[in-house]
Amino acid sequence: xxxxxxEQQATDAAQAAAVPGxxxxxxxxxxxxxxxxxxxxxxxxxxxxxxxxxxxxYKWLAPADGVLIGxxxxxxxxxxxxxxxxxxxxxxxxxPVTRAPGANVLWLEIALAALVTLGIAAAGWLVGVIVxxxxxxxxxxxxxxxxxxxxxxxxxxxxxxxAFAPVVRSWGSRVEIGAFEWQDWMSVALxxxxxxxxxxxVGALKGLQSPDRIHTELMKTYAAGYWQTLFRLRFPAAVPxxxxxxxxxxxxxxxxxxxxxxSTGLQGGIGRLLIQFxxxxxxxxxxxxxxxxxxxxxxxxxxxxxALLGVILKNYRRxxxxx
Amino acid sequence: MSTAPTTTAAVRVTGVDKxxxxxxxxxxxxxxxxxxxxxxxxxxxIGPSGCGKSTLxxxxxxxxxxxxxxxxxxxxxxxxxxxxxxxxxxxxxxxxLPWRTVAANVALPMELHGPSGAARRERVADLxxxxxxxxxxxxYPDQLSGxxxxxxxxxxxxxxKPSILLMDEPFxxxxxMTREKMQTDLxxxxxxxxxxxxxxxxxxxxxxxxxxxxxxxxxxPGRIQxxxxxxxxxxxxxxDHLREESVFFEHVTAVREALHGGSAASTARGVETR
Ligand SMILES: Nc1ncnc2c1ncn2[C@@H]1O[C@H](COP(=O)(O)OP(=O)(O)OP(=O)(O)O)[C@@H](O)[C@H]1O
Ligand SMILES: [Mg+2]
Numbered sequence: 264x265x266x267x268x269x270e271q272q273a274t275d276a277a278q279a280a281a282v283p284g285x286x287x288x289x290x291x292x293x294x295x296x297x298x299x300x301x302x303x304x305x306x307x308x309x310x311x312x313x314x315x316x317x318x319x320x321y322k323w324l325a326p327a328d329g330v331l332i333g334x335x336x337x338x339x340x341x342x343x344x345x346x347x348x349x350x351x352x353x354x355x356x357x358x359p360v361t362r363a364p365g366a367n368v369l370w371l372e373i374a375l376a377a378l379v380t381l382g383i384a385a386a387g388w389l390v391g392v393i394v395x396x397x398x399x400x401x402x403x404x405x406x407x408x409x410x411x412x413x414x415x416x417x418x419x420x421x422x423x424x425x426a427f428a429p430v431v432r433s434w435g436s437r438v439e440i441g442a443f444e445w446q447d448w449m450s451v452a453l454x455x456x457x458x459x460x461x462x463x464x465v466g467a468l469k470g471l472q473s474p475d476r477i478h479t480e481l482m483k484t485y486a487a488g489y490w491q492t493l494f495r496l497r498f499p500a501a502v503p504x505x506x507x508x509x510x511x512x513x514x515x516x517x518x519x520x521x522x523x524x525x526s527t528g529l530q531g532g533i534g535r536l537l538i539q540f541x542x543x544x545x546x547x548x549x550x551x552x553x554x555x556x557x558x559x560x561x562x563x564x565x566x567x568x569x570a571l572l573g574v575i576l577k578n579y580r581r582x583x584x585x586x
Numbered sequence: 587m588s589t590a591p592t593t594t595a596a597v598r599v600t601g602v603d604k605x606x607x608x609x610x611x612x613x614x615x616x617x618x619x620x621x622x623x624x625x626x627x628x629x630x631x632i633g634p635s636g637c638g639k640s641t642l643x644x645x646x647x648x649x650x651x652x653x654x655x656x657x658x659x660x661x662x663x664x665x666x667x668x669x670x671x672x673x674x675x676x677x678x679x680x681x682x683l684p685w686r687t688v689a690a691n692v693a694l695p696m697e698l699h700g701p702s703g704a705a706r707r708e709r710v711a712d713l714x715x716x717x718x719x720x721x722x723x724x725x726y727p728d729q730l731s732g733x734x735x736x737x738x739x740x741x742x743x744x745x746x747k748p749s750i751l752l753m754d755e756p757f758x759x760x761x762x763m764t765r766e767k768m769q770t771d772l773x774x775x776x777x778x779x780x781x782x783x784x785x786x787x788x789x790x791x792x793x794x795x796x797x798x799x800x801x802x803x804x805x806x807p808g809r810i811q812x813x814x815x816x817x818x819x820x821x822x823x824x825x826d827h828l829r830e831e832s833v834f835f836e837h838v839t840a841v842r843e844a845l846h847g848g849s850a851a852s853t854a855r856g857v858e859t860r
């Protein structure tokens with residue numbers, strides 16, 4: 264008997280030693296994913312360069328008045344006013360915002376505004392996470408709730424945001440509970456959360472429903488209650504579904520915050536700068552592009568933070584391999 | 587096989603029927619099942635696909651309820667036994683949680699109810715030692731072979747020292763070599779823990795090698811056709827030598843005949859039927 268055990272351990276040790284060479288091996292996996300990570304960055308940078316090259320090529324080759332089919336312009340004008348050179352736009356970021364003495368450098372102004380928007384978007388995202396996961400929990404627990412709620416959740420996303428923003432703002436301005444007073448940024452955060460909660464609710468529901476029967480029945484054989492099953496099984500199993508949902512939610516929160524800033528006219532955020540600088544585009548075309556870059560970076564930062572979350576939770580993203 | 591109702595059998599199934607209502611009609615999965623597994627006894631269920639073996643295991647595990655009849659586990663109802671954690675279960679698939687390490691998978695039942703802290707860690711280490719996976723405690727299931735995953739699942743099913751083990755084709759996915767090794771290990775583990783086992787298999791030699799009794803079932807509706815007692819003799823230990831002895835082959839033949847002979851043969855020979 265002991266002989267068998269030793270034999271078996273010897274076989275296992277041999278298997279363990281062989282593991283780094285095998286395709287789904289842990290060492291190999293980590294190394295390969297490290298390489299893949301680097302490749303991703305290279306391709307990401309290459310993509311940005313490609314966009315810049317295409318931009319410049321088009322500007323150089325296409326007629327100044329753009330490409331027209333009949334009366335309709337299908338490709339934009341290539342004048343410096345419509346399409347500033349990439350280097351001009353970059354150089355403009357390093358110059359002061361206005362000629363007034365003591366004015367901030369443009370990129371700093373953009374960064375500060377982006378931070379404000381990021382804060383509002385983060386608040387909206389957080390509300391969206393709470394509401395989205397809350398709805399998903401209710402829908403997972405009660406089938407009836409899923410049938411009753413899910414259609415409304417989907418319908419909610421068809422309400423046009425632009426129409427919605429001023430309404431929220433005017434409602435908000437009437438809210439005053441004791442010492443609490445509704446701030447304008449809260450309207451923006453609320454609209455951001457409105458866009459963010461949807462993918463999170465849908466993703467979380469799918470994730471919470473994802474455990475296989477074998478796993479739910481295993482928990483049942485352990486006489487595990489609802490909460491134990493939720494925390495030991497459903498939430499961990501939901502992670503692979505939640506991460507993309509959270510990322511989508513973050514991107515939505517940023518878009519929602521920027522659009523809501525524009526349509527409620529909130530000061531201090533990047534949405535405001537978008538409008539303001541666009542108004543000055545005839546005199547300073549490169550400047551108008553700066554907040555657009557800012558918004559893009561903002562979206563990347565938001566999505567990147569979720570990627571960080573994904574790295575922390577990487578062990579929950581392992582797929583089960585049934586041999 | 588008359589049973590004195592005073593002794594607490596590990597599992598006592600009395601007059602159990604199980605029917606499933608499906609869209610295409612009623613499926614009689616089990617009919618008139620009477621079965622008793624004594625404490626510490628190893629009983630295998632064997633029979634053609636669809637004869638209701640898994641269904642019977644699910645009834646014992648209280649994952650499903652019988653249409654008629656009663657299931658008693660450790661002298662209580664199946665539901666109570668489940669709440670009392672009277673049994674450990676291993677399904678055909680390992681069913682490990684992919685985000686947990688081997689050690690954490692084995693620790694799962696103990697996290698829910700059971701020893702904590704050092705006692706738990708010690709128990710996990712013991713169990714992994716028992717299934718020969720001590721070196722793999724920190725691996726994840728996707729880094730293990732199928733056989734290793736199965737052994738983790740078996741260690742997990744033993745975590746709370748259950749007096750009853752329910753195993754539904756636990757070695758189904760394994761190659762013959764690993765399978766025989768696992769069988770030997772299982773015999774050893776049962777000897778160490780004194781657990782009663784209800785074991786589903788499709789392999790006659792496996793059933794004969796492991797069991798005190800082999801329950802042969804027939805399909806549509808699922809019924810117990812014959813129970814073949816396996817007596818290997820007092821001195822013949824259940825180790826790899828047994829596989830080559832004539833008494834082993836005699837029993838394999840007996841089970842095969844029971845399986846292939848059908849009810850006609852068994853009634854003709856007057857073999858014990860239930
Ligand atoms: N949930 C269910 N609904 C309807 N019919 C079912 C259900 N579960 C099992 N059955 C039916 O009950 C019968 C017995 O199934 P069971 O899974 O117990 O067979 P089995 O003996 O385990 O077969 P196998 O050896 O292939 O695993 C089958 O005819 C099956 O179709
Ligand atoms: Mg089965």
